Structure formats: structure tokens, C-alpha cells
Amino acid sequence: xxxxxxxxxxxxxxxxxxxxxxxxxxxxxxxxxxxxxxxxxxxxxxxxxxxxxxxxxxxxxxxxxxxxxxxxxxxxxxxxxxxxxxxxxxxxxxxxxxxxxxxxxxxxxxxxxxxxxxxxxxxxxxxxxxxxxxxxxxxxxxxxxxxxxxxxxxxxxxxxxxxxxxxxxxxxxxxxxxxxxxxxxxxxxxxxxxxxxxxxxxxxxxxxxxxxxxxxxxxxxxxxxxxxxxxxxxxxxxxxxxxxxxxxxxxxxxxxxxxxxxxxxxxxxxxxxxxxxxxxxxxxxxxxxxxxxxxxxxxxxxxxxxxxxxxxxxxxxxxxxxxxxxxxxxxxxxxxxxxxxxxxxxxxxxxxxxxxxxxxxxxxxxxxxxxxxxxxxxxxxxxxxxxxxxxxxxxxxxxxxxxxxxxxxxxxxxxxxxxxxxxxxxxxxxxxxxxxxxxxxxxxxxxxxxxxxxxxx
Amino acid sequence: xxxxxxxxxxxxxxxxxxxxxxxxxxxxxxxxxxxxxxxxxxxxxxxxxxxxxxxxxxxxxxxxxxxxxxxxxxxxxxxxxxxxxxxxxxxxxxxxxxxxxxxxxxxxxxxxxxxxxxxxxxxxxxxxxxxxxxxxxxxxxxxxxxxxxxxxxxxxxxxxxxxxxxxxxxxxxxxxxxxxxxxxxxxxxxxxxxxxxxxxxxxxxxxxxxxxxxxxxxxxxxxxxxxxxxxxxxxxxxxxxxxxxxxxxxxxxxxxxxxxxxxxxxxxxxxxxxxxxxxxxxxxxxxxxxxxxxxxxxxxxxxxxxxxxxxxxxxxxxxxxxxxxxxxxxxxxxxxxxxxxxxxxxxxxxxxxxxxxxxxxxxxxxxxxxxxxxxxxxxxxxxxxxxxxxxxxxxxxxxxxxxxxxxxxxxxxxxxxxxxxxxxxxxxxxxxxxxxxxxxxxxxxxxxxxxxxxxxx
Numbered sequence: 001x002x003x004x005x006x007x008x009x010x011x012x013x014x015x016x017x018x019x020x021x022x023x024x025x026x027x028x029x030x031x032x033x034x035x036x037x038x039x040x041x042x043x044x045x046x047x048x049x050x051x052x053x054x055x056x057x058x059x060x061x062x063x064x065x066x067x068x069x070x071x072x073x074x075x076x077x078x079x080x081x082x083x084x085x086x087x088x089x090x091x092x093x094x095x096x097x098x099x100x101x102x103x104x105x106x107x108x109x110x111x112x113x114x115x116x117x118x119x120x121x122x123x124x125x126x127x128x129x130x131x132x133x134x135x136x137x138x139x140x141x142x143x144x145x146x147x148x149x150x151x152x153x154x155x156x157x158x159x160x161x162x163x164x165x166x167x168x169x170x171x172x173x174x175x176x177x178x179x180x181x182x183x184x185x186x187x188x189x190x191x192x193x194x195x196x197x198x199x200x201x202x203x204x205x206x207x208x209x210x211x212x213x214x215x216x217x218x219x220x221x222x223x224x225x226x227x228x229x230x231x232x233x234x235x236x237x238x239x240x241x242x243x244x245x246x247x248x249x250x251x252x253x254x255x256x257x258x259x260x261x262x263x264x265x266x267x268x269x270x271x272x273x274x275x276x277x278x279x280x281x282x283x284x285x286x287x288x289x290x291x292x293x294x295x296x297x298x299x300x301x302x303x304x305x306x307x308x309x310x311x312x313x314x315x316x317x318x319x320x321x322x323x324x325x326x327x328x329x330x331x332x333x334x335x336x337x338x339x340x341x342x343x344x345x346x347x348x349x350x351x352x353x354x355x356x357x358x359x360x361x362x363x364x365x366x367x368x369x370x371x372x373x374x375x376x377x378x379x380x381x382x383x384x385x386x387x388x389x390x391x392x393x394x395x396x397x398x399x400x401x402x403x404x405x406x407x408x409x410x411x412x413x414x415x416x417x418x419x420x421x422x423x424x425x426x427x428x429x430x431x432x433x434x435x436x437x438x439x440x441x442x443x444x445x446x447x448x449x450x451x452x453x454x455x456x457x
Numbered sequence: 458x459x460x461x462x463x464x465x466x467x468x469x470x471x472x473x474x475x476x477x478x479x480x481x482x483x484x485x486x487x488x489x490x491x492x493x494x495x496x497x498x499x500x501x502x503x504x505x506x507x508x509x510x511x512x513x514x515x516x517x518x519x520x521x522x523x524x525x526x527x528x529x530x531x532x533x534x535x536x537x538x539x540x541x542x543x544x545x546x547x548x549x550x551x552x553x554x555x556x557x558x559x560x561x562x563x564x565x566x567x568x569x570x571x572x573x574x575x576x577x578x579x580x581x582x583x584x585x586x587x588x589x590x591x592x593x594x595x596x597x598x599x600x601x602x603x604x605x606x607x608x609x610x611x612x613x614x615x616x617x618x619x620x621x622x623x624x625x626x627x628x629x630x631x632x633x634x635x636x637x638x639x640x641x642x643x644x645x646x647x648x649x650x651x652x653x654x655x656x657x658x659x660x661x662x663x664x665x666x667x668x669x670x671x672x673x674x675x676x677x678x679x680x681x682x683x684x685x686x687x688x689x690x691x692x693x694x695x696x697x698x699x700x701x702x703x704x705x706x707x708x709x710x711x712x713x714x715x716x717x718x719x720x721x722x723x724x725x726x727x728x729x730x731x732x733x734x735x736x737x738x739x740x741x742x743x744x745x746x747x748x749x750x751x752x753x754x755x756x757x758x759x760x761x762x763x764x765x766x767x768x769x770x771x772x773x774x775x776x777x778x779x780x781x782x783x784x785x786x787x788x789x790x791x792x793x794x795x796x797x798x799x800x801x802x803x804x805x806x807x808x809x810x811x812x813x814x815x816x817x818x819x820x821x822x823x824x825x826x827x828x829x830x831x832x833x834x835x836x837x838x839x840x841x842x843x844x845x846x847x848x849x850x851x852x853x854x855x856x857x858x859x860x861x862x863x864x865x866x867x868x869x870x871x872x873x874x875x876x877x878x879x880x881x882x883x884x885x886x887x888x889x890x891x892x893x894x895x896x897x898x899x900x901x902x903x904x905x906x907x908x909x910x911x912x913x914x
Contacts, residue, residue: 260717276800343733
């Protein structure tokens, strides 16, 4: 809901909680959409959240669980972690198995194990356990196994009756058609079913050229297919092409968001599950390794500078402009890197057009370098009244920004060729490179022209 | 399609083009899904793309136009830019008006104007012109105005007949119900329509508590609603609540991807329409202003260093470790900034939990600063055999990384309060701040303890 409406409801919730007006509170909560409840819960303090959730759970367990499943899985699991395993089993049955699986996976390890054990004993309770056996971030893990399938021997009328008799399954817009051994053979849209006479055999109206994914397909690939073919749902099959589940577009939206976050995060050296309200200890543990890698590379750059201490000692103005060369290289490299990494993620950058991309970035890098180098050089000249200093600074900037653009293209492409996520490791290589190369070119040139630097002074 | 299959088809296309086997080529192209054709087109060189598109257009204009509409709008428009306006008018009629509008908007200005003028003269040709009158990135701009609506006086049976009589409208899963003056009053799902007897009045089965957006709603807000309520489509109404269009989830997926790209880009100082194959001139013009801003801030940092030239002159090792302090502050700030900016974009970070986020980042910043500072300080001590140098470096790193974390939280939050996109301007403020503060703390401390630095040597 819009932020303003949310704030109003939130105020009421807090007020009713303070007053202890539980009956009114439950009534208010019951009127909300699960997605809005999730947003409300997210805004409350930990203590208030737990108490509001418990209240709602007592009166309307289905709504409470639906709201819980709209939270991030770790936040959802946290709301259940204090309850006994058998209660959790009962409660998660209110949810589709894929949502249940996501939450159970985030429970404390021991609790999660006993929940799964109890589930195995129930009819159809094995679903969740089976989902959790698929690898993370695959189609099998995010699919809903309760998929509605029609037999290819049915008529349109029989299909409609079958649909009327089914309540508990995920039906969107597509009805999948299977043969006697549950092999996926076709798909019919609800709309098409309405347009034909009831006696029409499904075989005649189904589309057989349909798009499906395998249980082990990476979720990013699933998302790409759903997005590029504009699907509302995609069927999931096993290695024998038997229909085992369906992934709906709302789950795909979550995948797309998560993958986008992952890309942004990786470019910045943050791990995907490090969110705003991850505990400080966890965030620290997750960010420190990346900072340590950066620390090593920073000392590599420092090592380069230390080779030129002699030059700096006789001409300290160099220390003043050192950061300009390195920093501008870093900025130019970040721009190129971002365009290239995102181009790879969106599928715009393919093998066949790589050379064109490299050429383009080289031209842009040289152009930007020239523009910044001229201005930077002029400023240094004016500031120190030393044209040689300006010339050296300008030249170093052009060189470093050109190298930055070329490296900003080549490093992610190379990482992709090596099957390493380009977003993950590119930034650290780039920073090292623009620092090292920046210091090397600037201080190197200064050392070469040291005599002229002094004469000019 | 999977990359491997794509490569095979691509090879065939290229081979057939070289051989001039146009009949075979058209046959091959005709067998592809529009989305796959778009992917193929993207991989071809400009010349081959134009010739393949023209061939297909002759034989199967609808498929050719559908493929074109799956390309990025600028690439799609480029394929039409050589054709006369009246032909473009005819061709774009094969597409839904929202796709047609996006493409026409990207045509060269003069051509686009004459196309729109010709369109106004055709029946129902005004759709596209009307869409283009809405602001960019609003619901009105991305909606499909041909929305199927049922009268609230109908029965379920009449609704099904109405549906059978309609072909050219966008129907997904929801059927919107309007009153006599086209005010949106309810929604019925196709599935529900199948489950009731044909005599049931729509009024009895429709949901009246439905979610809609206004034509002027920002597309990012539309996407947020569709995603949080798990919708397949969302109706668009005007200021009188009259139904004027519908936005389907496939368009929402495009919005989510574009907005994610925008966030990544803005953090890196790249504008949203600067893609891998934007022309070098355009890219240069788009990136240079950002680099110029950075250049100014780099010189601010340089100015800070220049105040300490005296200190550096007597103790040049300071120049060696300067970049370490500034760089590590920058890295820590980038991590915090990314988590906060993404938290704002995903709606996880709200006003009420801001203080909690700030506290957390401060703790993480101090912790990371301490860890990196101790190690950095030890290395400097060992490298130069000077414990005071190590102590100063370590202290400066702790201070700068703590400041980086606090600023990395406060700056995007402040920008949001000022209604400036936090992703856009945060990075430049942060870089300046960590550079300036890094140099200031390190060189400042060194100046204070200069006597001890020498004694320790």
C-alpha cells in the first residue's frame, strides 16, 4: 500500500498495542492484505512484531502465515523459531510448498531437521523435503510441485469440470497437458478453453511447441526464459520430461529482483544476503573478507609508490596530485565496468559483438582521458606555476583513463570466459589496476622528467 | 533460447545470408519465436540485421514486427528509420499500442512527428499519440489502452460470450468490470468465471476490493504494487476512476529490470540509456559530466594534501600510505552505501527503522575499521620499522572507516529526504568525503606527531 496509508495503519497498530486493545488490533490486522501485513511487520520493532504475529496467528492462522511468507525468508523464519516443531509443521501446511520450503530452510538447523522429519510422516508432507533436496537457486527449489495437469485424452468440457473440482492447486492461465505417464505434452490457455465447444478434444487445441525448464535449471536462466517469452508461468520437468512442478511469474519477479541486488552488491563487494537489518556481527563477518582483499591490493599500490619515494622527496607536489590520477582512473573504470557487467547480465553483450564493445570503450576512454587530462593538467600548471608538472599530470591521466576503459572491458569478459561471475571479482582487479597503473605512470613520468620539473619551477 | 541452440541457428542464418539463399533463410526465420528472433537480430551485424529484417518483413510482417518489439526500443526504431512514414504507420498497427508508442518515440524526431500525424487520421490510430502524451515512466505511458471490460449488468454466461467475440484485446487472467460510465467497479478471474453457473450475475462474483493505479503513477510504484500483491496485471484508471488501460506483468518485468539497471548505473555515475552499444560519441557525452564532477572533488582532496606538503617533505613515507587510508575508506563506504541504497529501493528501509540501520552501520564500520586498521598499522610498522607510523596509519584507518560507514548511511537517507534519488548523487559525495577525511586524519595526525615519527625512525 502507499507509504502514507501504511503509516496511518502503522500508527493505529502501535496505539492499539500500547493500549493492550487486542480485540481491536486483531480486527485491524485481519482487514489487511498479506503483502501489507508483511510491510507492517517489517516496520515494527522485533518485540511488537512477535506479539502482533502471535495474536493474528491465534485468530487467523492462514492470513498470519500468508503474511509471514511475504517477508524475507530469514525474517519469516525468525517469527517461527520459538515454536515447537509439530506446530510449525501444522502452520506451514497453510502455505504453498515452495514458500514453506524457503522458510523451513531458514530455521535454526536442529529445528529445521525435526520439522522435516515430522513432515515426512504426513500424507503429501514429503513435498517440502523433496524441494529442499534440489540445489539452491535452481528451478526445483522455487517451483510449486502441486501443479494442475490435464490428461491428453480429455475434452475441453472435461477439462473445465476437472478444474471445477480442484481447489488446492496452483492454476494461473495455462493448463498443462500430460500423457498417461505424466510426460508433459502440451499446454492450453484458460481463454482458449472458453472459446471452443465442450466436445473438442484437448489434443486438438493444445500447443505442443511449449517452453519448459528442467528441475536443475538455474533460476536466473528460468527468469530469462519467462521474461523473454512473456510467460505467466513455466512448467518444470524432470530428466524424463515428466511434469513435476510449475513456477509462476510472481516467483520470477522475486528472482529478478534478487539477481539484480546480487549484481549491484557484487560490484560493491557485498554478499547477497547482507541486508539493511542483517545483524552487525553477520554483516561484519560478511564484509571483512572483501575489505581484507582490498587491503592487500591497497598495499600493492603503496609498494609502487614506495619505489618512487626518492622522487617524491625532491618534489613533494607529486604527492598532492597522485590521488587525482588514481581516482579518475578508478571512476572511469567503474563506469565502463558497470556498463559491461550489466550488458552481460542482460544478455546484450554476446561473444560475437565483444570486439565492437572493446573498440567503443577504448575510444570513450581515450576521449574522456583527453578531456580530463587537459583540464587536470591546466589546473596543476596554474596551481604550481609549473607547466612540466601539468604536462606530466595530464599525460598520466590520459594513459590511466585509457587503460581503465580497456581493462574495465577486458576483465569482466575474461572472468566470464573463465566461468567466474564478472560482477564478483571485477571491481577488486580494476581498483588495483587503476591505482597501480596511475601511480606508475604519474610517478614514472615524473622520475623521467625530474630534471625538467625542477628547471620549470 | 539457450545460447548453444542460438549459436546453431545463428550460424545457419549467416551461412544462408552469405549464400544468398533467401527462400531458405525466410523459412528458417519464420520458424523462430519472436523473442528468439530478437536475440538473433541482436547478434547480427548492422548490415545483416537490416537485410534479414527486411526479408522477414516482406513475407511475414506480423512476426517481423513482433520480433522488432522485443528488441530495445532504440534498436527497434533503428530498423524502421529508413522507411517512409505511411509504411511505418501500417507496420506498427501489427503491435499493441504500448509497444508501438515506445518504438515511434525512438524514431528520428521529424519521422516520428509525421508518423503520429498520419496515425491521427486513422480509426483508433489515436491510441499511440495519446500514450505518448503521458509523461515518461508513468503508468499511462506503458499501459495497453485496449483493455477488455465487462459491464456489471452481465451474467457469467454473457461475459464468456463477450470474451469469445473479442480477439484484439489484451486479456490475461483478470476481467475488469465497469459500470455504465466505464468506472472501474470490480474484477473477476477467468477461473472464477468457469466455476459458477452461467446465470450468475457478475456483480455477485466480482471482487470489488481491487488494486488499480492512476495514469500518472510512476512506473516504479506500479511495479512495486504488482510485485507485492503478486498480480498478473493491474488496471489503470484516470482521475475519475474510469478504466483506461491495463499493464501486464511482462511489462512490469521490463520495468523492474530497467529500474535495477538504473540503480546500478547511478551508483557508478552512468546514465540509464548508456548501454554497451550506445555510440562512442553519445557515451562520451553522457559520462564526461560525471567525470568532471569527480575531477573537481579530486582536486578538493588534492587541496587537502597540499596543506600538508611540509609534513610530507620531511617524512615521505606518508605519501606511500596516503592512498591506503583513502582507498579503504572508499571501499567501506561503498559497501554501506550499496546496502542502504538497495534497501531504500526494495522498500526495506523505512523512516521508522532508520535509526536502527544507522546504529548497525556505525558498529560494523567501527569493527571493520579496527580490524583493517590493526593489520594496516602492523604492516606499516614492519615495513618501515617505525611503530609511530604504524599507529598513525591504524588510527587514521579506524577513524576514516567509521566516518565512511556513518556517512554511507546518512548521505543516501538525507538525499531521499530531499527527494533526490539516493543512488544518483551519493557516490560522489562519499568519494569526496572519504578522500578528504582520509587525508585529513592521516596527514593531520602525522603533523601532530611529526616529532615522534622522527624519533621512532
